[in-house]
Amino acid sequence: MKVFLTGATGYIGSAVTERLRAAGHEVSALARSDASAGKLAATGIRAVRGDFSDPRSITAAAREADGVISLATTYDPSIDGPAVDTILDALSGSNKPFIYTSGIWSHGDTGGKVVDETSPPNPAQIVSWRQAVEDRVLQAAGRGIRSVVIRPAIVYGRGGGIPAGFVESAQKEGAARYVGTGENRWPFVHVDDLAELYLLALEKAPPGTLLLGVSGPSFRVAEVAAAASRGVGTGGKTTAWPLEQARGQLGPSADAMVLDQQASGKKAETLLGWRPSRPNVLEDLEHGSYVPEERSIRR
Numbered sequence: 001m002k003v004f005l006t007g008a009t010g011y012i013g014s015a016v017t018e019r020l021r022a023a024g025h026e027v028s029a030l031a032r033s034d035a036s037a038g039k040l041a042a043t044g045i046r047a048v049r050g051d052f053s054d055p056r057s058i059t060a061a062a063r064e065a066d067g068v069i070s071l072a073t074t075y076d077p078s079i080d081g082p083a084v085d086t087i088l089d090a091l092s093g094s095n096k097p098f099i100y101t102s103g104i105w106s107h108g109d110t111g112g113k114v115v116d117e118t119s120p121p122n123p124a125q126i127v128s129w130r131q132a133v134e135d136r137v138l139q140a141a142g143r144g145i146r147s148v149v150i151r152p153a154i155v156y157g158r159g160g161g162i163p164a165g166f167v168e169s170a171q172k173e174g175a176a177r178y179v180g181t182g183e184n185r186w187p188f189v190h191v192d193d194l195a196e197l198y199l200l201a202l203e204k205a206p207p208g209t210l211l212l213g214v215s216g217p218s219f220r221v222a223e224v225a226a227a228a229s230r231g232v233g234t235g236g237k238t239t240a241w242p243l244e245q246a247r248g249q250l251g252p253s254a255d256a257m258v259l260d261q262q263a264s265g266k267k268a269e270t271l272l273g274w275r276p277s278r279p280n281v282l283e284d285l286e287h288g289s290y291v292p293e294e295r296s297i298r299r
Helices: 011-022 034-042 056-064 077-091 130-143 163-173 191-204 221-231 243-250 253-257 266-272 281-287 293-298
Strands: 002-006 026-031 046-049 067-070 097-101 146-152 154-156 176-179 188-190 209-213 238-241
Touching: 002 011, 002 056, 011 026, 011 191, 026 034, 026 056, 034 046, 046 056, 056 077, 067 077, 067 191, 077 097, 077 130, 097 130, 097 191, 130 146, 130 209, 146 191, 154 191, 154 281, 163 176, 163 221, 163 281, 176 221, 176 243, 176 253, 188 191, 188 281, 191 209, 191 266, 209 266, 221 238, 221 281, 238 243, 243 253
Parallel strands: 002 026, 002 067, 026 046, 067 097, 097 146, 146 209, 154 188, 176 238
Antiparallel strands: none
């Protein structure tokens, strides 16, 4: 397929484009700057100059592609919503696949229950606007689009994502810092396992499919922070950042950090044959991609 992506140079996007190309797909991607265009070209991806905030710059590339994956987000509904609507209009009646990237925060606090695709959304404030976009994407199945929504869990791997913040604080402060009590749980997915899910969804998912990108069990945040601390050599030391203080610096995202969530990715495994295989987040933080090179060599 000729696949057009937004957000291709980001953390998830880089892994997805790599997996698509390995599978033989031809990839083009939106590039907002010369630097982004150069980065894409260096990895064999055709750059399409434009901006997510300018829907007109997306239309032609979306229409010409055999499939579209949207990974970009500005967390601004006045930008994200129109951009997605533009892609849907460009693909209407084509039966081509379109994957929209949402996130696990759409489920909010799960109250000790394990949620799946049948669970009603209860989005955190920072992503409350996203539900309307999800709904339009899923309803686009009725417009002749093979539309898919993926809600990734907390993404880790390749030394990046939210867990990298624990590593950074441990290195700078001697203890990995987390928001709140640390007793809340997060569901996770390795970025390379997630990239495999995008490939499978692009190739095989039926129209109007919602998928949770979740691998394995949830882990308590304090436990994850401690693994990060051990990985960088600070002995598992952690420190709690009171929520009220964190809100002053992080805004609404602080409340998302204290969500207690458990979720299942079984639908993707059953429907698409997805088989997550990477080490879990604790193993990766303590022994894998987050371990500083000099410490890894000493081991």
